[in-house]
Amino acid sequence: MSEFDTRDRWVMLGLVVLGLFTVVAAVLSGRSTINYALEVEAGNAAQVWSVETDKNLRRVLSNAAEGSVSGGIHLLEPTILQKQFGDVATDPPGDAKASSSGNRQALANRLNWLTEGLAATIPGGSGDEHVSRMGGFAVLDPSGQLLAAGRGFTPDIVSRILGPQSAKSAFAEAVTQQQVTVAALPGEGRKSLAFVPITRDGKVARVYAFDVDQSAAAWLTNLALAVVTVTTCLLIIMGFTVPAAIASRRIRERWQAEDKIRYLAMHDSLTGLPNRLQFHQHLEHALARARRHDTTMAVFGLDLDRFKHVNDTLGHATGDALLEEVAARLKENVRDSDVVGRMGGDEFAVVAENIAAPEEAMRLARRICTALSTPYNVNGHEVTTSASVGIALGPLCGQPSDVLMKHADLALYRAKQDGRSTFRFFEPAMDAALQKRRRLETDLRNAIRKNQLYLDYQPQFGLADGGLSGYEALVRWWHPTEGEILPSTFLPIAEETGLIVPLSEWVLTTACTYALSWPPEIRLAVNLSSAQFKTQDVFNLVRRVLAETGLEPRRLELEITEGTILQ
Numbered sequence: 001m002s003e004f005d006t007r008d009r010w011v012m013l014g015l016v017v018l019g020l021f022t023v024v025a026a027v028l029s030g031r032s033t034i035n036y037a038l039e040v041e042a043g044n045a046a047q048v049w050s051v052e053t054d055k056n057l058r059r060v061l062s063n064a065a066e067g068s069v070s071g072g073i074h075l076l077e078p079t080i081l082q083k084q085f086g087d088v089a090t091d092p093p094g095d096a097k098a099s100s101s102g103n104r105q106a107l108a109n110r111l112n113w114l115t116e117g118l119a120a121t122i123p124g125g126s127g128d129e130h131v132s133r134m135g136g137f138a139v140l141d142p143s144g145q146l147l148a149a150g151r152g153f154t155p156d157i158v159s160r161i162l163g164p165q166s167a168k169s170a171f172a173e174a175v176t177q178q179q180v181t182v183a184a185l186p187g188e189g190r191k192s193l194a195f196v197p198i199t200r201d202g203k204v205a206r207v208y209a210f211d212v213d214q215s216a217a218a219w220l221t222n223l224a225l226a227v228v229t230v231t232t233c234l235l236i237i238m239g240f241t242v243p244a245a246i247a248s249r250r251i252r253e254r255w256q257a258e259d260k261i262r263y264l265a266m267h268d269s270l271t272g273l274p275n276r277l278q279f280h281q282h283l284e285h286a287l288a289r290a291r292r293h294d295t296t297m298a299v300f301g302l303d304l305d306r307f308k309h310v311n312d313t314l315g316h317a318t319g320d321a322l323l324e325e326v327a328a329r330l331k332e333n334v335r336d337s338d339v340v341g342r343m344g345g346d347e348f349a350v351v352a353e354n355i356a357a358p359e360e361a362m363r364l365a366r367r368i369c370t371a372l373s374t375p376y377n378v379n380g381h382e383v384t385t386s387a388s389v390g391i392a393l394g395p396l397c398g399q400p401s402d403v404l405m406k407h408a409d410l411a412l413y414r415a416k417q418d419g420r421s422t423f424r425f426f427e428p429a430m431d432a433a434l435q436k437r438r439r440l441e442t443d444l445r446n447a448i449r450k451n452q453l454y455l456d457y458q459p460q461f462g463l464a465d466g467g468l469s470g471y472e473a474l475v476r477w478w479h480p481t482e483g484e485i486l487p488s489t490f491l492p493i494a495e496e497t498g499l500i501v502p503l504s505e506w507v508l509t510t511a512c513t514y515a516l517s518w519p520p521e522i523r524l525a526v527n528l529s530s531a532q533f534k535t536q537d538v539f540n541l542v543r544r545v546l547a548e549t550g551l552e553p554r555r556l557e558l559e560i561t562e563g564t565i566l567q
Helices: 003-061 078-085 102-110 112-121 155-161 165-177 215-266 276-293 307-314 316-333 358-373 401-417 428-449 487-497 500-515 530-535 538-549 562-566
Strands: 073-075 133-140 146-150 181-184 191-200 203-213 297-305 339-344 347-352 376-378 381-383 386-394 423-425 453-461 468-479 483-485 523-527 556-559
Touching (some): 003 133, 003 181, 003 191, 003 203, 078 146, 146 155, 165 191, 215 276, 276 297, 276 347, 276 401, 297 401, 307 381, 316 339, 316 358, 316 376, 316 381, 358 386, 358 423, 401 423, 428 468, 428 500, 453 500, 468 487, 468 500, 500 523, 500 530, 530 538, 538 556
Parallel strands (some): 386 423
Antiparallel strands (some): 073 146, 133 146, 181 191, 297 347, 339 347, 376 381
């Protein structure tokens, strides 16, 4: 499983858990609300039942005796009940205290749709009935003495259900607070006792205790709550997971694109090796570790020999495949802790840490040269190449990583000069020679621009008669601080830097102009460089100079080397 998939799954799981937690909280709140509504409904039903019970008691008290049963009603204390009723009409229903405070009654009214709807669904019920069912009733005096019972209640049953502390507390609260109270019957499911106090002259005359059965209502409400909960859970799961999956996919695609961009910014697209930027970062970290632990490290600069020939003869596709093979061999022949990078083109580099001695770096360089010189089978072609390696040891005191890379390049340049397919360690003299060469290049540009060069004319004699036949023009350079600079020193610099073109044109023009003062039979010889044939039109140059100076063409000899002829 990828990092993105794990992250996405944790995100979606967190959203689902949050949604389910919300559902659980809503279910608990809903169940509490429903229980409260059923409790309020039980109190309201008990108030209605108290009025009906008053009517039934009035009807049977007129000729009932103690202990008699009339209309399913046990009259235990008919005399006391008759005294309570007397000749006074039954207390109006409004005298029964409200089952709760104004806030509870208001809530009950707002939940009336629930109770009426449940009543309509109970078999035998109608929308005008309560969802509560009377299982039995009892009439008690304010002290708790049983006066009458009916609808399935017997004195034994009443004594049993009034025994728990919750029932006693509810009865006491109904008498003292003069309001309807409801107490759950332990172990009876959705059954409870509702106490309705009847007051006369501001005092409680009697208390009705009703067995309230709300099993059907509770079953229906639990079923409705379960359906709503399951439906809500499914909607939440779908509502969270589907958008989360879509958003997660988009985020994952964006992360993948960003990671790909970062990878391409730090790696070579062809070989997969660290590119120049990342290689320098590895080099900086390696230098920091070497300085911290006082260890030696080495930087290897590699360059394939005659790689341009492969591209020219076999094509760039074969050249790219060869570079991939070279990268693979490099990774196979270095240590696991070493870092291989591609600097560009056919240039590679290696950072090797914890070098015990220069001999260890030498063995690694020799192993690299041997591995890279083994023939390759690329795109059906057998390709043979080799590598030149420059080695620089570090860290250098107070020197940045760029200096170490420059030293490796100088050593690589010396390895190529010494015959290729070999390796060389950096030596301070290499840097000194390079700095001197760069100063000479700058000074040579200034010398050409300021006409600080001059010509020597070497006489030529005929072998037949020994007479003077001509002069050869030779360029010379007297440096203001270095003194005489040999042509073998500054002419190769001029050819490599392209300064040979303006230099040769100056030599040709100056020599032809000076030769006009010679006798007509004296010829002029001027050397041409092979670089001139690569960078300029020699034919038109000579014709233009002859036209400008007026020198007869037969008097001018152009000398080239055998190598130029062969090229």
